[in-house]
Structure formats: C-alpha cells, structure tokens
Amino acid sequence: MARTLVAWCPDWPVRAVRHTGAGAGLPPGAPIALFERGEVRACSTSARAEGVRRGQRMRDAQARCPDLVTLDYDPGLDVRAFEPVLAAVEEIAPGVQPLRPGTCAVRVAGPGRYFGGEQHAAAVLAERLVEHGIDDVRFGVADAVFAAEQAARQASVQDSLVVPPGESAAFLADLPVSVLDRPEMVSLLQRLGLRTLGAFAALRPIDVLTRFGPDGALAHRLARGADDRAFAARRPPSDLEREVSFEPPLEDAEAVAFSVRRTAEAFVTGHAERQLVCTSLWVEVHTDDGQIAERQWLHPRWFDAGDIVDRVRWQLQASSGSGTAVSAVSAPITGVKLIPEDVAPVTDHAEGLWGSGPDVRIHRAASKVQSMLGREAVVSAVVGGGRGPSDRRTLVPWGDPLSAERPAAPPWPGSLPAPAPATVYDPPRPAQVVGSSGQPVRVSERGMVTAAPARFAASDAELRPVAAWAGPWPVDERWWDAREAVRAARFQVVGVDGSAWLLRVSDGVWCVEARYD
Amino acid sequence: MEGSSPQVRDRLPTLPALAQVVPGGLLRGTTYEVADSLALALALAAGPSIDGAWCAVVGVPEMGAEAAASLGLALERTILVPAPGEHWQHVVSTLADVTDAIVVRPSSRVRDGDAQRITARLRQHGTTVVALTPHPGVWPRAAGRLEVTESSWTGMGDGHGHLRRRHVTVTATGRWGRPHRTRLWLDAVVEPAAVGDDTVVALPGALGYGVAS
Numbered sequence: 001m002a003r004t005l006v007a008w009c010p011d012w013p014v015r016a017v018r019h020t021g022a023g024a025g026l027p028p029g030a031p032i033a034l035f036e037r038g039e040v041r042a043c044s045t046s047a048r049a050e051g052v053r054r055g056q057r058m059r060d061a062q063a064r065c066p067d068l069v070t071l072d073y074d075p076g077l078d079v080r081a082f083e084p085v086l087a088a089v090e091e092i093a094p095g096v097q098p099l100r101p102g103t104c105a106v107r108v109a110g111p112g113r114y115f116g117g118e119q120h121a122a123a124v125l126a127e128r129l130v131e132h133g134i135d136d137v138r139f140g141v142a143d144a145v146f147a148a149e150q151a152a153r154q155a156s157v158q159d160s161l162v163v164p165p166g167e168s169a170a171f172l173a174d175l176p177v178s179v180l181d182r183p184e185m186v187s188l189l190q191r192l193g194l195r196t197l198g199a200f201a202a203l204r205p206i207d208v209l210t211r212f213g214p215d216g217a218l219a220h221r222l223a224r225g226a227d228d229r230a231f232a233a234r235r236p237p238s239d240l241e242r243e244v245s246f247e248p249p250l251e252d253a254e255a256v257a258f259s260v261r262r263t264a265e266a267f268v269t270g271h272a273e274r275q276l277v278c279t280s281l282w283v284e285v286h287t288d289d290g291q292i293a294e295r296q297w298l299h300p301r302w303f304d305a306g307d308i309v310d311r312v313r314w315q316l317q318a319s320s321g322s323g324t325a326v327s328a329v330s331a332p333i334t335g336v337k338l339i340p341e342d343v344a345p346v347t348d349h350a351e352g353l354w355g356s357g358p359d360v361r362i363h364r365a366a367s368k369v370q371s372m373l374g375r376e377a378v379v380s381a382v383v384g385g386g387r388g389p390s391d392r393r394t395l396v397p398w399g400d401p402l403s404a405e406r407p408a409a410p411p412w413p414g415s416l417p418a419p420a421p422a423t424v425y426d427p428p429r430p431a432q433v434v435g436s437s438g439q440p441v442r443v444s445e446r447g448m449v450t451a452a453p454a455r456f457a458a459s460d461a462e463l464r465p466v467a468a469w470a471g472p473w474p475v476d477e478r479w480w481d482a483r484e485a486v487r488a489a490r491f492q493v494v495g496v497d498g499s500a501w502l503l504r505v506s507d508g509v510w511c512v513e514a515r516y517d
Numbered sequence: 518m519e520g521s522s523p524q525v526r527d528r529l530p531t532l533p534a535l536a537q538v539v540p541g542g543l544l545r546g547t548t549y550e551v552a553d554s555l556a557l558a559l560a561l562a563a564g565p566s567i568d569g570a571w572c573a574v575v576g577v578p579e580m581g582a583e584a585a586a587s588l589g590l591a592l593e594r595t596i597l598v599p600a601p602g603e604h605w606q607h608v609v610s611t612l613a614d615v616t617d618a619i620v621v622r623p624s625s626r627v628r629d630g631d632a633q634r635i636t637a638r639l640r641q642h643g644t645t646v647v648a649l650t651p652h653p654g655v656w657p658r659a660a661g662r663l664e665v666t667e668s669s670w671t672g673m674g675d676g677h678g679h680l681r682r683r684h685v686t687v688t689a690t691g692r693w694g695r696p697h698r699t700r701l702w703l704d705a706v707v708e709p710a711a712v713g714d715d716t717v718v719a720l721p722g723a724l725g726y727g728v729a730s
Binding site: 361362364365366368369372373377378379380381382383389392393395398402416417418419420421422423424425426449452468469470471492494497498499500514516517 | 553554555556559571578579580581582583584585586587588592593595596597598599600601602604607608611612614615616665667668669670673674675676677678679680681682683704705
C-alpha cells in the first residue's frame, strides 16, 4: 500500500493569471474568467458567485456578471506558474508527481513519519506553500491518487482530509459518478441509474470491461478505491542543465551566441552520455539588472549544439515587445542557462529520423535559412477557421508545432464561399470604389450600398470599370469587444479585364483584402 | 533542358490538367516565368507536391494558404520564406538542395551571372523554379513563360451571386517554338476545359460574362 498525499489548488488557471499573467494588476476580489474558444475555461470564486460557470459562452457569462474581466486561457502559463510550487513541495517531499497544473501528488510515507503523521506533513506543506504566496491549497491523503484527490476536493482551505488506510472504497462510495471525469460514460451510468461511485463499484469487473472497454475498467478500479496506476514521480531537477556566466557582461547578441557555443556543446554531450537527446528546452537569459528572460523552444527532432546557439541568438534578437524576451540592448547579459524540458532516449528518435519527421536534410536547409534571416522568417502555413481570408491562415515558425490560431471545426458564419483567393494582402491595401457619377460608394447603417459600384481601383492602379460585383456582405465580428470590433462589409468585384478582387469597406474607407488571381 | 526528347526523370510531375500547358511536365533544373497569376504558379508546384516532394515559396508573403492547399500544394511539405529581402537568391540556392519546386518572386531583375549561378545549383538537385515576374526577361534565359491571357468569371452579376468558376486561357511561350494556348478552369481547382467550353458560361442559371484582354 502506498499512502498518497494530493495537494490541490482550486481555480489554478485564475491564480496563475493573477500572479504571473495578464491579471497581475487586478484588485483581489475582481471576477475573472479565462476563455478558451469562446467558452469559460476557468473562473474565480467571485465570478462563480455571480453565476459564471465552466463551459458558458462569453456573452452568457457577461450577462450574468457585467464586471467580468475576460482573459485568454494560456495552458503554458498554468504549467509555468506551477513549476515553483512543485519545486517548493519537492524540498519537503521528494518525488512529486504533477497530475495537472494546480494538482500534484507525493508519496506520504516518508514525510508522514518524519513530520509525525500525515496530517502534520500536510500542515508543513501548507505552510511552505503559503510562503510562496499560495493561500488556497487543500490536501487529501488516501491509499491511492484518485481517492486522495477526491479527499482534497472536500477539504477546507489550508486543511487536509485524511482517509484512513483501507477505507478508500467506503469514502468514495457516496461520491457522484461525475467525479470520474469521463463525460460520456458518466452520462450513460446516470441513465442506467448508477448515480454514485458505490453503485458503479458494485458492478462485476468483467461486465464493466466488456461494456466500457479498458478505460471503463480503469474507472471501475478507481471507483473501488483500487487505484493501481503507476506512480510516475517527476525526476528532480537533473544535472543536465548547463550554465555560462559572462564577466564582464556582454551587450552584443552575436558575442553571447559565440560564447554560448561551448556550453551548448556540453549540454548536448551531457545528454548523449546518458543516451538521451533533448527535444524541448528552456533558455534563461540573465541580465545585469537582475532580470531573467526565459522562453521555451521546441525542436521537431532534437537539439544539436548549433540549434541551441541559434535559439539563444533568436531569443536575444526577438523584439522586447513579445513580452517574454529582452532585446539585446535592454541590459548587458550576465549569463545564459539551458534547462532541458523534455528529453527522450536516442533510440526513440532513431525511427523518426528516417520515418515520419521531416527529413534531416530538409531541416538543415530550413534551419540554415533561419540562421540567415531569423527564426520568424521561415514558416509553415496552416489553414484554420475564420471569416476573412487572412484570419484563416496561420503562419507557424519552422520547427514549432503546426496548429492554427482558430480551429477550422466550428462553423464560421459569414465566411466566404469557395474558391479561396490565391493572393491575400495582410495588411490590406488601399482601394477606391465609385459609382457611375464618380461619387464614393458607401454602405448604409442598414447594409445597403449608396450607389452601385461602377468603377474601382485596387492597390495603386487607376480607376477601371466594374464588370460585375456582389455584396455587401456584412462583417460584424467581435462586437462584444470595443477594441477589436470590426464593422465592415465585403464585396467581390470583377474588373472588365477579368481580374477579380475581394474588397472591404469600413466607415467609408475601402481596402483590398485579396485577389483571385 | 537541352534536347527535344524529354526523359521522364528530367521532368517534374504535373497536375493532369496542366499536362497540355507544359507538355511532359516542367523541366528539372530550369526556371519558368509565370506572369501575374499566383494560382497558376501554385498549381505548377502542386504537381510535385502531391507526388510527395517538398516545395518552397520564397518572397510571396501574400500567398493564400487556403487556395494553395485547395490547388493541391501539401502545406505540411512546403517551406515558406515570405520576406527574404535582398537574400532571396541565397535562400533559393539553399532550399534548392532539398526541394523539387520553388515558387519565387524576385525582388528585382535578375542579373545574368546570378541566374547562371542559381541555375547551376538547381541542376544539382533537379529543382525547378517558378518565378513570378511581371514582364518577360526578368529572369534571363528562362525555359519558358506562362501567362494567363484571358480570364472570365462565372457566378456573379450586378450585386448578386458570388465568384464561382474561372475560365482562363494560358499561353505558353518557350524554346519549344510557337506559343500555344490551353483553356483551363482555374479557381479552387485546375481542370481542363475544352475549346467549346465557353458555352458553359451561358448555361441557364449561370450568370456569366467574359472579356478577352
């Protein structure tokens, strides 16, 4: 039996945003909701009190709570903000297993003995986390991770709930099946009249396996309090990190890149000695004024020394506007630290080398162009969702995972019918459209044109006759956000020369969005 | 590129609809000029791309990804360098080692020496460049030049409908002799159109008009 302690910080995404993200300056009680794809992903206690719930659409949430501060959900921030917490827990109880940002598990046997009881160990941890500014953390102790997590959810602030050995099943029996976090299965169980874990646990394991498959069988074991999942403790910070300091501090990005080469080689060699390769790393840049700029870099295969030097250079050259990186001029650089985020055995990658991943040669060539022009200069295009042609295209720097800014899946009412334009101007170029007597064409509040377009000029060309046109198609995007609201109308126009254009007018100003050439 | 009897491996695969435009396919290790139609240039690169080759698009920040994908370009095997600036020749030479087709818009007229240097690099790997050039001769001694000389759209009238299909005539000029014309549908896809297909424009229910330039 492995007694397990789970620490749970409620509303972790909100906490992460408040402490390190965009919500840092907000007053303590402000209602905050984080949105992902237009739906609430997480909200603060004060927002919940007003009726905001997970999964709500933005306009519903705002209707319930007009003062709601809406922010974008950033999964990366969640993880990053949780790192210091994991480190703090690790100081007291080594072998932390992060379950998800905001929740982690430790084996409590050792610390429990050391601190004189499980409850005391939890209290010591709570105290340590308060020192790190975590004022709401709850603990649960049970025979396994699942029961301990459920116990933590029932504990009060800074307190712990200890389920005595052997009583996990009894403790879980009264809980609703919804805690299993498997929406489809839960809905089915409820329709079958199995509303508590106890009722579900009473089924025969073999029946559960045949009806629900392996995942259902796992859920059944959890419900019975027999959580036999492998406890995958996070490796403590390893000695794979490498660091270099500059004395005196360096001001020039190239000089830093040059000096970091040897460290990068040591970093790669350190991994190679253990038959490992690094596929994702953090580069920390320490500056003279005490700041640390860090960012994570991913690699489609793994990093060699030259790749790492490139990443350091790009990070230094990145404009300070990006928020995470300092430009080379902001302060002299005193040191660079390379921290592996993800490592993999060399053998895992031997296949990727010849199989699925981009061919080594392709990668070399693209990286060469990147080191010539900068990281953002070499990109891959991904088609996503959106209404305008430039919204539907996401350019991803070479080597980053390919994902579109907006998912293609949900319907995008008002998006343009096929064919898609071959030329998309981003930003749009100026245009001019006039009626038959030369008066500018406008779109009225009610979405009607003031005159039929007779002549138009796209880009810098002269006015030429319109052969055919269609529109106006209103664009009324993001009306709920005054800063981003776009009120405009689109037109397709064909000139007498057979050229076809996508024009947009907003407040009487025309522009060319795209050309069908 | 010398010799009039092409061998299969000297040629890049083309989309079936373009087989008449560039008979036998684009010659490897050479450059073709394409005037004023990004869709046509992308369709030329789509041939090898569909076949599994890597492609690159250099100096064309306005490429519509959706149109490119719909014409057949495999975006996951396409390297984009939207703004190479003055380094575009360097970029083309570097990418020529690993790609089969490169669509590029030269920032200025290419000098003879530069064109020769790039061509030498293209021949090593058998890469073909499709250069977007506004007028002939921007790329010296190109193997051929493709132009959309007629273009007409269907589906739209005065204030109603929307762009549906585009009927084009592509004129190919090259060392092979007389210019030859091919009629195509070139919109979301490329499809061959018979000479008599102009009548399609006037089919009942379809709004059409067409003007030769």
